Amino acid sequence: MNESAKRSGRPAAGRSLNLDQVLQAGLRLLEELGPEGFGGRALARQLGITPMSVAYHVGDQHNLMRLLVERVHGVPLPEPQEDLPALQRVQVLLGHYMARVRRHPALTLCVLSDPQLFDGALAAFSERLRDAVRQLDDDPVLFDLLVDYTHGHALALALAGEGAPGLEGAFEAGLRRLLR
Numbered sequence: 001m002n003e004s005a006k007r008s009g010r011p012a013a014g015r016s017l018n019l020d021q022v023l024q025a026g027l028r029l030l031e032e033l034g035p036e037g038f039g040g041r042a043l044a045r046q047l048g049i050t051p052m053s054v055a056y057h058v059g060d061q062h063n064l065m066r067l068l069v070e071r072v073h074g075v076p077l078p079e080p081q082e083d084l085p086a087l088q089r090v091q092v093l094l095g096h097y098m099a100r101v102r103r104h105p106a107l108t109l110c111v112l113s114d115p116q117l118f119d120g121a122l123a124a125f126s127e128r129l130r131d132a133v134r135q136l137d138d139d140p141v142l143f144d145l146l147v148d149y150t151h152g153h154a155l156a157l158a159l160a161g162e163g164a165p166g167l168e169g170a171f172e173a174g175l176r177r178l179l180r
Contacts, residue, residue: 101154
C-alpha cells in the first residue's frame, strides 16, 4: 500500500494511539512551541497522523486544552500537614503550585489567557488555596496578590533558563514578605 492509499487519520502501520499518548505528546509539544505555535494540526504532524485523528481523540482545540489542563492539574498537589499554622499552609500550597507552573509555563499562559480553561481540578485547587488564605485574612485582594505573585515568579523562573539559579529562594523570601 503506498502513502496515498493509507486510510485517512490512521497512525503509521503497526502503531496505535490512545488518549494518554496524544495528551502526553500534546503537553510536550505545547511547552516546546508555546501557545502561539501549538494546535491540533501541529500535534497531528508531531504524531504522524491527520488532524481528524487528533480530533477523534480530543475533540476540538478548546477541549484539547481543557484535557491538557486536567492532565497537569488533575494530579492533586501534596496536602500540607493539618497541624501547620495557616501561614505555613499557604506557603506550602503556593510552593507546590509554583513548581507546577514552572514546569508548564506555556500551559499556564493558555489558562491565564482563556478563563474557560479555569475549571475542574484547577478551580478546586484555587478554592482550597482561597480557604487557606481566608484563615489569614478575609481581604480577597491578598488571595489575588499571592496568586499573581506566584504566577509571575514561576513564569520568570521558567523563562530565565540558565539564569534561574540566581533566582532560587527568591520566591520564598518574597512570599514571606507578602504574608507579613
